[in-house]
Amino acid sequence: MLPASSRLVDSASFREAVRQGRRSGSRTLVVHLVAPTPGAAPPQVGFVVSRAVGNAVVRNRVKRRLRHLAREHVSSLPGSAVLVVRALPASATASYERLGADLGHCLDRVLSPSADSAAPRSRCAR
RNA sequence: UGGGCUGGCCGGGCGAUCGCGCCGCCGUCUCCUCGGAGCCGGCGUCGAGGAAGGUCCGGGCUCCACAGGGCAAGGUGGUGGGUAACACCCACCCGGGGCAACCCGCGGGAAAGUGCCACAGAGAACAGACCGCCACCGCAGGCUCCGGCCCGCGGCGGUAAGGGUGAAACGGUGGUGCAAGAGACCACCAGCGACCCGGGCGACCGGGCCGGCUCGGCAAACCCCACCUGGAGCAAGGUCAAGAAGUCGAGUGCCUCCGGGCACCCGGCGCGCGCACGUUCGAGGGCGGCCCGCCCGAGUGCGCGGGUAGACCGCUGGAGGCUGUCGGCAACGGCAGCCGUAGAUGGAUGGUCGCCGCCCGCCCCUCGCGAGGGGGUCGGGUACAGAACCCGGCCUACAGGCCAGCCCGUCCG
Numbered sequence A: 001m002l003p004a005s006s007r008l009v010d011s012a013s014f015r016e017a018v019r020q021g022r023r024s025g026s027r028t029l030v031v032h033l034v035a036p037t038p039g040a041a042p043p044q045v046g047f048v049v050s051r052a053v054g055n056a057v058v059r060n061r062v063k064r065r066l067r068h069l070a071r072e073h074v075s076s077l078p079g080s081a082v083l084v085v086r087a088l089p090a091s092a093t094a095s096y097e098r099l100g101a102d103l104g105h106c107l108d109r110v111l112s113p114s115a116d117s118a119a120p121r122s123r124c125a126r
Numbered sequence B: 001u002g003g004g005c006u007g008g009c010c011g012g013g014c015g016a017u018c019g020c021g022c023c024g025c026c027g028u029c030u031c032c033u034c035g036g037a038g039c040c041g042g043c044g045u046c047g048a049g050g051a052a053g054g055u056c057c058g059g060g061c062u063c064c065a066c067a068g069g070g071c072a073a074g075g076u077g078g079u080g081g082g083u084a085a086c087a088c089c090c091a092c093c094c095g096g097g098g099c100a101a102c103c104c105g106c107g108g109g110a111a112a113g114u115g116c117c118a119c120a121g122a123g124a125a126c127a128g129a130c131c132g133c134c135a136c137c138g139c140a141g142g143c144u145c146c147g148g149c150c151c152g153c154g155g156c157g158g159u160a161a162g163g164g165u166g167a168a169a170c171g172g173u174g175g176u177g178c179a180a181g182a183g184a185c186c187a188c189c190a191g192c193g194a195c196c197c198g199g200g201c202g203a204c205c206g207g208g209c210c211g212g213c214u215c216g217g218c219a220a221a222c223c224c225c226a227c228c229u230g231g232a233g234c235a236a237g238g239u240c241a242a243g244a245a246g247u248c249g250a251g252u253g254c255c256u257c258c259g260g261g262c263a264c265c266c267g268g269c270g271c272g273c274g275c276a277c278g279u280u281c282g283a284g285g286g287c288g289g290c291c292c293g294c295c296c297g298a299g300u301g302c303g304c305g306g307g308u309a310g311a312c313c314g315c316u317g318g319a320g321g322c323u324g325u326c327g328g329c330a331a332c333g334g335c336a337g338c339c340g341u342a343g344a345u346g347g348a349u350g351g352u353c354g355c356c357g358c359c360c361g362c363c364c365c366u367c368g369c370g371a372g373g374g375g376g377u378c379g380g381g382u383a384c385a386g387a388a389c390c391c392g393g394c395c396u397a398c399a400g401g402c403c404a405g406c407c408c409g410u411c412c413g
Helices: A011-020 A058-076 A096-111 A113-120
Strands: A024-025 A030-036 A044-048 A084-089
Touching: A011 A084, A011 A113, A024 A096, A058 A084, A058 A096
Parallel strands: A044 A084
Antiparallel strands: A024 A030, A030 A084
């Protein structure tokens, strides 16, 4: 679980991250990252799990697994970064290991400096 | 021991590890109106359901409204009780089903009116002659003891007893009667209605007597009758909340020393301006909708395209749960004792792993097969589903399991 200070709370930041952030997708999820000016503020992570994923029980489980997995990556994010993880319908039946692998892979893509200039909207090969 | 009916209950357990939220305590630091507040860290307690679900009823709570009458709208619908209340629950009545335990019923009115009854059938709601039965008339034929009789075809009538259709055919059985028949008439039975007697708080039940001889269903079609019903909802509502040409909030763009600033635009409150109407000859507003009527009333309406809003309180102790006892057939109620039980707000209550349990399949053992029982380093499964102001219900979803009572049958004594 993430501590409260690392959670993304306001809807404006969500909108900004999804529309303007660097994006990388996989079969189970899509990540959006805005890493502006490095500062002292801690990075924030938010999650979007729509009704297409499943009923309330399934959506809660997916969100909890993603929050738990995101803990391990918070320290590697730059300061005042805003990360939004959007779950796709396939995440409902995916195992914990698959979710962790997809999240790590997409984060690597979106954080790698080589992709910065060449392909700002690179896709994960699945 | 086989089959069945009803009611109640549970709905995985233990452990390891990494975390999250509320609350309490402790510590460092910061602010400070010196009472406290905040960030971070540590420890401890607590932390989803029987349906938390659908949001279909009923209430509590909050704000607004609250002379009255009529109309309209919506709801309820056997009787009596329970309850804060209900469309819920209990008991009983009536009708239907079952050998029975028991189950089912949107259970007022169809002789107030309108409307509808498919298909089949001759005819379906002031019924109806297809076959049949009977009388009469005409024609052809046969028999004759010359009185007639039998049979066929056609016409015109009578007839609802029989056949056939249908969910339903205008009571049933027996007799009188008749050309054949018919409640045309009679007896009994069923049903309808009026009256009387008895029982029950009541729905209603039992009995007697009389009447005309008989009357279909649908009100979950309109409708009629009786009774009930203010509106909105925790985004309710309140506080921070000052100000005064301003302030608060949302959005977009630009700049930034990352504290924010500027511009534009929209909304709330307040203010200003313009126009219109008006202050007892009453603008406008309220009384859920409309009308009458009543009340408030000195200001009110327009200049309006859009947008979805900070923190805190409300926020969890309540028609609360459990046990015992008393009253009651029961639902439930009285009294006594004990218990303390989630409060998130991009939304905590979890992630991962191990062992065990349970179910299904397969295999093995016991056994004459089966049933039952036991075992397996085997494989698969472990449901429906996540609080959001709080209760009482209803409805719907659900792997698997437990307990109790009752009914019918079989066997043994």
